[in-house]
Amino acid sequence: MNVAELEAWVEAQGLRAFHARQIFRWLHQRGAASYEGMTDLSKELRARLPEIAPLRQPEIVEERPSSDGAVKYRFRLHDGLEVEGVFIPESDRQTVCISSQVGCGMGCAFCATGTMGHVRNLTAGEIVGQVEAIMARLRAPDGRRPVSNVVFMGMGEPLANLESVIRAAEILLHPLGPGFSRRHVTVSTAGLVPAMEEFVRRSSVKLAVSLNATSDEVRDRIMPVNRRFPLDVLLSACRNLPLQHGDRVTFEYVMLGGVNDSEEDARRLLRLLIGIRAKVNLIPFNAFPGSAFARPSRERVDAFLERLAAGGVSAFVRQSRGASQGGACGQLVTAARAGSTPAAGEGG
Structure with missing residues (x-):
């Protein structure tokens, strides 16, 4: 509430x-x-x-520190279902990545959570509770808040749980609550266009779009949501979003070796982003058990980044964190369900 x-x-x-x-x-x-x-x-x-x-706060039942400093958390909810979150320390920020659903119904081919299907939506309290449980675990003796940024990029499609996500964002920003800056909270979507437009009207936090392909042929294959909202519809919506002054749409682009990492993909991406105030995060894929995709070479990632920069697009390489402890979203929960342990290096 x-x-x-x-x-x-x-x-x-x-x-x-x-x-x-x-x-x-x-x-x-x-x-x-x-x-x-x-x-x-x-x-x-x-x-x-x-x-x-x-x-009924989420309970941390598993904590896995990774060699890169990230910490993966598995939470148990009041009904026994489980979700995941990650704490990601960096030199200039400390980010928590949280879940918005148990499982996910989007069926993205490169995502471990997609193998679970959609189980149920989280309440606003369960979403915020993940942030607060991690902050309580990490809080310094002087009481300073140990987290600077929150990203809704864990298990689930946030905009398929629109009301709870908007309410959770409101609580995270409230001065009587955690008091995060609106610019330090980001909600990611696979591209649910009507919900994107409503979200930007009703919430002041930042929006990220999980793009991951530059053609409908490829995006249809790896992200079934594209069959409902193909690239021209999605990007037209992005051009017309009523963003606040100075805001940009962040495009997340998971790079899959031999699938979407070519120079021609980079050129097409530049064309797709014409007329959009955009930032691109390139995310080299980390495999998980059963995945059909491979991580691209460092040379391919660097060439892609250089092509975007030459085209005037602000782009960054965002390394997946927590890889040594099953970093892919949903991997701890699916491993726990199967009674196994994620193998080192199989994060995403």
């Missing part, structure tokens, strides 16, 4: 409206794991709240 909804709820319980702000701050800013620790609430209220509104 956001603050206004929480105020309405506490009043419906016969409580005072100001209690809502106290509870919201304890949950989302101070990281309280139970009502008992909310010391500015009366003892009577702390005893009553668990009966009328039990807390």
